[in-house]
Amino acid sequence: MTTITIATAPFxxxxxxTSGLRKKVSEFSRSHYLENFIQSIFDALEGRQGETLVVGxxxxxxxxxxxxxxxxxASANGFGRIIVGRDGILSTPATSCIIxxxxxxxxxxxxxxxNPGGPEGDFGVKYNIANGGPAPEQLTDQIYARSRTIExxxxxxxxxxxxxxxxxxxxxxxxxxxIDPVADYAELMETLFDFPRLAVLLGEEKFRVCFxxxxxxxxxxxxxxxEDRLGAPKGTVINGEPLPDFGxxxxxxxxxxxxxxxxxxxxxxxxxxxxxxxxxxxxxxILGRRxxxxxxxxxxxLAANAHLAPGYVAGIAGVARSMPTSQAVDxxxxxxxxxxxxxPTGWKFFGNLLDSEKISICGEESFGTGSGHxxxxxxxxxxxxxxxxxxxxxxxxxxIMRRHWRKYGRNYYSRHDYEGIDLAAAQSLMNHLRGxxxxxxxxxxxxxxxxxxxxxxxxxxIDNSVSTAQGIRIMFEGGSRIVFRLSGxxxxxxxxxxxxxxxxxxxxxxxxxxxxxxxxxxxxxxEIANIKERTGREAPTxxx
Ligand code: VG1
Ligand code: CO
Numbered sequence: 001m002t003t004i005t006i007a008t009a010p011f012x013x014x015x016x017x018t019s020g021l022r023k024k025v026s027e028f029s030r031s032h033y034l035e036n037f038i039q040s041i042f043d044a045l046e047g048r049q050g051e052t053l054v055v056g057x058x059x060x061x062x063x064x065x066x067x068x069x070x071x072x073x074a075s076a077n078g079f080g081r082i083i084v085g086r087d088g089i090l091s092t093p094a095t096s097c098i099i100x101x102x103x104x105x106x107x108x109x110x111x112x113x114x115n116p117g118g119p120e121g122d123f124g125v126k127y128n129i130a131n132g133g134p135a136p137e138q139l140t141d142q143i144y145a146r147s148r149t150i151e152x153x154x155x156x157x158x159x160x161x162x163x164x165x166x167x168x169x170x171x172x173x174x175x176x177x178x179i180d181p182v183a184d185y186a187e188l189m190e191t192l193f194d195f196p197r198l199a200v201l202l203g204e205e206k207f208r209v210c211f212x213x214x215x216x217x218x219x220x221x222x223x224x225x226x227e228d229r230l231g232a233p234k235g236t237v238i239n240g241e242p243l244p245d246f247g248x249x250x251x252x253x254x255x256x257x258x259x260x261x262x263x264x265x266x267x268x269x270x271x272x273x274x275x276x277x278x279x280x281x282x283x284x285x286i287l288g289r290r291x292x293x294x295x296x297x298x299x300x301x302l303a304a305n306a307h308l309a310p311g312y313v314a315g316i317a318g319v320a321r322s323m324p325t326s327q328a329v330d331x332x333x334x335x336x337x338x339x340x341x342x343x344p345t346g347w348k349f350f351g352n353l354l355d356s357e358k359i360s361i362c363g364e365e366s367f368g369t370g371s372g373h374x375x376x377x378x379x380x381x382x383x384x385x386x387x388x389x390x391x392x393x394x395x396x397x398x399x400i401m402r403r404h405w406r407k408y409g410r411n412y413y414s415r416h417d418y419e420g421i422d423l424a425a426a427q428s429l430m431n432h433l434r435g436x437x438x439x440x441x442x443x444x445x446x447x448x449x450x451x452x453x454x455x456x457x458x459x460x461x462i463d464n465s466v467s468t469a470q471g472i473r474i475m476f477e478g479g480s481r482i483v484f485r486l487s488g489x490x491x492x493x494x495x496x497x498x499x500x501x502x503x504x505x506x507x508x509x510x511x512x513x514x515x516x517x518x519x520x521x522x523x524x525x526x527e528i529a530n531i532k533e534r535t536g537r538e539a540p541t542x543x544x
Contacts, residue, residue, distance in 0.1 A: 001156055001157060001158045001171070001172045002156070002157050003076040003154055003155070003156055003157070003172070004076075004154070004155055004156075004157050005152050005153070005154050006032075006035070006152060006153055006154075006155065007151065007152050008032045008035065008036055008039075008150060008151065008152060008153055009032075009150075009151070010036065010147060010148050010149060010150050011033060011036060011147065012148065014036065014037050014040065014143075014144060014147035014148075015144045015147075016126075016135075016140040016143065016144060017488035017489055018345060018346045018487070018488035018489045019113060019124075019126060019134065019346060019347070019348075019488075019489055020109070020111075020124050020125055020126030020127070020134070021037055021124060021125050021126075022112045022115065022122055022123070022124040022489055022490075022491050023122065023123060023124070023491055024120075024121070024122060024123070024491055025061055025062050025117075025118070025119055025120070025121060025122065025123045026119075026120075028062060028066075028123040029062060029065075029123075032153075034066055034069060034070075034125070035069060035073065035153045035155065036147060036150050036153065037125055037143075037147060038069070038070055038073050038108070038125070038153070039073065039077075039146075039150060039152075039153035039154070040143045040144075040146040040147040040150055041108070041125075041127050041143050042073070042074070042077045043146045043150070044139060044142040044143045044146055045105065045106070047105075048077060048078055048079060048105055049078040049079075049080070050078065050079075050080035051079055051080060051081075051104070051105035052079070052080065052081040052082070052083065052102055052103065052104040052105060053074050053079045053081070053082050053083070053104060053105060053106060053107065053108065054082075054083045054084075054090070054095055054098050054099050054102070054104045054106070054107035054108070054128075055067055055070055055071060055074070055082060055083070055084050055085075055090075055107065055108050055110075056084060056085035056088060056089060056090020056094075056095055056107075056109065056110070056181065057085075057088055057089070057090065057109060057110030057111055057217075057280075058089075058091070058092075058109075058110070058111040058113075058117075058216055058217040058242070058279045058280040058281070059087070059088065059089050059216070059217055059242035059243070059244065060110075060111065060112065060117030060118075060121070060123065060244055060245075060246070060279065061117050061118050061119055061121065061123070061244040061245060062110075062123050063088045063110050063244070064087075064088045064163060066110050066123070066125075067084060067088045067110065067163065068160045068161065069155070070108055070110075071084065071161055071171065071176060072155045072156040072157075072158055072171070073153065073154065073155045073156075074174070075156045075158075075171045075172045075173070075174035075176075076154040076155050076156045076172070077154055079105075079174055080173075080174060080175065081174065081175045081176075081177065082171075082174055082175070082176045082177070083098060083102060083104065083177050083179055084161070084163065084176065084177070084178050084179070085178075085179060085181035086163065086164065086165075086166055086178050086179065086180060086181055087163055087164060087181075088110075088163050089181045089217060089220065089242060090109070090181050090217075091181070091185070091217045091218055091221060091280055091281030091282070091379075091380075092109055092111065092113075092126075092217075092280040092281055092282040092376045092377075093185065093281060093282055093370070093374050093376045093377070093378035093379070093380070093381065094181060094182070094184065094185040094221065094281070095107045095109050095128060095132075095376070096128060096132035096133065096374035096375050096376040096378075097132065097184055097185050097188050097373075097374050098179075098184050098185075099128055099130065099131075099132040100131070100132040100374065100375075101184055101188075103130075104130065105129075105130055106127060106128055106129050106130060106135075107127070107128045107132075108125060108126070108127055108128075109125070109126040109127075109128060109280065110123070110124065110125060111124050111126065111217075111279055111280035112124035112279065112489075112491075113278055113279050113280050113282070113283070113489065114250070114251055114252035114253075114257075114278040114279050114283060115279070115489070115490075115491065116245075116246065116249075116250050116251070117244060117245050117246050117251070117279065118244060118245030118246075118248070119245075121245065122491050127139070127140075127143070128375070128376075129351075131351060131354075131355055131375050132374050132375040132376065133347065133348060133350070133351035133354070133375025133376065134346070134347055134348035134351070134375075134376070135348065136348055136351065136352075136465070137348070137465065137467060138465065156171065156172050158171055158172065161176055161178070162178070163178060165178060166178050166179055166180055181220065181221075182220055182221050182224045182225075185221060186221070186224055186225055186229065188373060188374075189225060189380070189381065189384055190229075191310075191311060192309060192310065192311030192312075192373055192381070192384070192385075193309050193310065193311065193384045193385070193387075193388045194309065194310055194388055194391070195229065195230065197388070197391050197392075198230050198384070198387055198388060198391060199229075199230045199231050200391075201387065201390070201391040202226065202230045202231055202232040202236075202387070203230075203231045203232070207272050207273075208236075208271035208272055208273075209226065209232055209236050209271055209272065209273045209274070209275075209387070210236065210238060210261060210264050210265065210271045210273075210274045210275075211226060211236060211237045211238070211274075211275050211276070211277075211383065212237075212238050212239055212253070212258055212260060212261035212274070212275070212276040212277075213237055213238070213239050213240045213242075213276075213277060214239050214246060214247075214249060214251040214252075214253065214257075214258065214276055214277065214278065214279075215239045215241060215242060215243040215246045215247040215249065215251065216242055216246055216251040216277065216278060216279045216280070216281065217242050217279065217280055217281045218277040218281040218379055218380055219237065219239070219240035219241050219242050220240070220242070221281065221380055222237045222240060222277075222380060223237050223240050225380065225384070238260065238261070238264075239260070246279065251278050251279040252278055252279075252283075253275075253276035253277055253278050253283050253284060253285035253367055253379075254285060254367060254542070254544045255285075255292060255544065256542050256543075256544070258276040258285055261274050261275075261276050261285075261287065262287070265287045265288075265289060265290065265291075266290050270289040270290060271289070272288070272289060272390075272396065272397070273286075273287070273288065273386070273387065273390065273397060274286075274287035274288075275287065275379075275382075275383045275386075277379030277380065277383075278367070278379065281378075281379050281380065282347075282368060282370075282376050282377040282378060282379055283366070283367040283368050283377065283379050284298075284367055284368075284369065284379035284380075284382040284383060285367055286298050286382065286383070286386055286397070287397075288396060288397030288398045288401070289396065289397070289398070290398075291397060291398040291401070293397065293401055294326070294365075294413050295325075295363065295364070295365050295366065295367045295368065295369070296321075296325050296326035296328050296329070296363075296365050296411065296413050297326070297328055297401060297404070297410075297411070297413075298363075298369060298382065298386070299319075299321060299325065299328070299329045299361070299362075299363035299369050300326075300328035300329040300331070300332050300404065300408070300411075301386075301389070301400060301401065301404050302361060302363075302369055302382065302385055302386070302389075303316060303319050303329050303332045303333065303336075303361045304332045304335075304336075304404065304408075305389045305392075305393070305400075306360070306361055306371075306385065308388060308389050308392040308393070309385055309388040309389070311371075311373065312360065312361075312371070315336075316336075316338065316359075316360035316361050317338065317339075317357055317358060317359060317360045318333065318338045318339035318340060318341065318353075318358050318359040318360065319332070319333045319338065319339075319340050319341070319359055319360070319361050319362060320340065320341035320342070320343055320350055320353050320359045320362040321340075321341075321342060321343070321362065321363055321364065321365075322342075322343055322344065322345045322346070322349070322363075322364040322365065322366075323342050323343065323344060323345065323456050323458075323470060323471060323473065323483065324345060324364075324365055324415070324471060324483045324485065324497070324499040325363060325364050325365040326365065326411040326413040326501045327411055327479065327481075327501065327503070328408065328410075328411040328413075329363070331408040331409065332408065335408070339358060339359070341353055341358070341359060341461070342458075343362075343458055344456065344458045344467050344470035344471075345364065345366075345470065345471070345485065345488075346488070347364070347368065347370070347375075347376055347377055349458065349460070349467070350362045350370075350375075351375055352460055352461075352462035352463060353461070353462070354371075354372045354375060355375075355462070356462050357372070358461070358462075359372075360372050363377070364377070365413070365415060365499065366415075367544075369381075369382045370382075402510070405507065405510045406507045406510075409503055409504060409505040409506075410503070410504045410510045411501055411502070411503050411504075412500075412501065412502045412503075412504060412512070412514050412517040412518055413499075413500065413501045413502075413514070413518075414499075414500050414514050414515060414518055414543060414544065415497055415498070415499045415500075415543070415544050416497070416498045416499075416500070416522070416540035416542075416543055417487075417495055417496070417497050417498075417540055417541055417542040417543075417544075418495065418496040418497075418498075418531070418535050418537050418540055418541055419490070419495045419541040419542065420490070420492050420493045420494075420495065420541070421493055421494050421495070421496060421535045421536070421537065422493055422494070422535075422536075423493050423494045425494075425534050425535060425536075426486055426493075426494035426495075426496055426534075426535070427486075427494070428534065429484075429496065429529055429530070429531070429534040429535070430472065430484065430485075430486060432529070432530070432534075433472045433484055433528070433529055434455055434472065436528075437453045437454060437455065437472070438453075440453040440474060440528065441453045445476070445520075445524050446520055448476040448477050448478050448480060449476065449477045450474060450475065450476055450477075451475055451476065451477050452473070452474075452475045453472070453473065453474045453475070454472075454473055455468070455469055455470070455471070455472055455473075456470040456471045456472075456473055456483075457469075457470065458470060470485070471483050471484060471485035472484040472485070474525075474528075478502075478503060479501075479502075479503040480500075480501060480502045480503065480521060481499070481500075481501045482498065482499070482500055482501075482521055482524070482525045482528075483497075483498070483499040484496070484497070484498055484499075484525070484529060485497050485499075496531070496535065498525050498529075498531070498540075500518045500521045500522060500525070501518075502517055502518055502521060504517070515543070
């Protein structure tokens with residue numbers, strides 16, 4: 001087996017976004033495109049000789065092909081050991097767990113998360129560092145810079161490895177180990193949650209669960225943990241087989257895309273608890289019987305009740321949420337007297353806070369929640385924590401949520417997405433808002449005064465790195481907010497996200513329709529940003 005060096009030329013569009021590099025499969029499968037990006041990652045890593053690299057993906061189209069290429073390149077680039085999930089499968093949280101447990105230098109996750117898959121769909125590459133978390137901005141900037149000057153990449157001239165069988169083989173001077181994708185992760189979950197108690201709950205005929213894996217990566221994890229380990233009846237997990245095109249669906253766990261689960265949970269004989277996760281298994285949607293827990297509310301409930309699970313029995317150190325996430329969790333932190341942090345969108349910003357143990361629980365409005373057990377958001381973890389809380393409380397999900405609102409008040413919350421709009425129009429909309437910030441502050445809207453309008457900027461309290469232009473915030477006296485930002489994960493045109501939040505302390509007013517409550521804010525946002533005129537859209541594509 002020999003290492004060969006192949007001449008290449010830079011692509012100018014390999015800038016990682018909110019969560020790695022995402023492109024259409026047709027772009028990723030162009031000659032040298034994947035190889036250039038992988039070599040750029042390796043070139044940006046110091047001291048990789050002899051180190052361990054974890055490689056896996058969400059099973060989408062092009063996953064296996066890409067893994068064969070990456071394994072041969074990692075060997076040629078001096079990695080001593082490569083750990084690969086069987087059949088190329090590793091969820092994002094499991095990859096984070098495996099990097100940490102096996103002392104790897106890092107890991108490569110092949111996923112475009114909740115974006116559709118298949119030959120016409122999307123593909124993506126994320127690099128995670130030794131703490132198990134997404135590469136911080138300084139590193140992704142270096143990777144991007146390298147991709148602009150790359151002239152060659154190294155790859156081993158070798159046969160493909162057998163991904164179907166677990167076990168070890170040598171590839172050149174590198175040991176390649178194909179592992180069971182679920183085992184390490186399941187073991188970690190068992191240390192965090194009361195498995196015997198969960199087994200009693202899930203084994204009871206009067207408590208039923210439906211978990212929709214959306215034909216994505218979490219199928220094998222959910223089958224193993226919920227059905228095999230905890231004894232939930234077969235059929236508890238639906239759409240449990242990962243498919244290269246996710247069965248033609250959009251593996252995004254929200255009320256729009258997880259239609260099958262939503263129908264099941266709205267039926268007369270609905271189960272007690274429903275959940276779905278996304279393409280790479282890091283997101284979660286939580287449903288009760290005919291009841292939807294918003295991700296922001298779910299985060300607040302998990303923070304307030306985590307101590308009921310064995311892994312968090314000593315209490316939590318602090319919490320963090322991404323800036324657009326509702327302030328519900330802030331009220332919990334203030335009540336508990338623990339610190340809270342507000343970070344830019346993207347899980348990478350939680351890494352330093354978790355490493356330094358300033359926080360234990362964190363989350364995003366985009367169906368992401370997690371804790372210090374790994375350095376990624378974790379869909380199945382959220383499900384198990386909810387179930388552990390429900391087992392201890394002995395109450396329905398809706399009742400737990402309503403009690404929470406009675407104690408803390410309710411943060412009505414919604415996000416409106418305008419997907420696939422013209423990029424130039426989207427940028428000019430944001431620039432226009434940015435330019436008008438000074439005029440916006442001090443204005444009155446209805447009964448509420450705007451107390452502040454700014455472009456969110458974050459200084460990491462650990463390494464003091466500064467991230468600017470993270471979204472326009474308009475903040476009202478009573479705590480209401482409107483946030484505007486452009487997505488950093490799309491692959492077509494631009495996606496405008498507008499986030500709305502309004503606080504309601506009075507329990508007598510906790511039964512209202514969310515869009516109705518927020519309607520004045522929604523109208524105001526449309527006017528202030530000229531959304532219709534600038535995007536040409538009458539209404540959002542997706543409302544969550
Ligand atoms: C979106 C979400 C963000 C999340 C990111 C990655 O980013 O808003 O909260 O961290 O996706 O999630 P953006 O830039 O499109 O708003 V995942 O599960 O797609 O890796
Ligand atoms: Co995801």
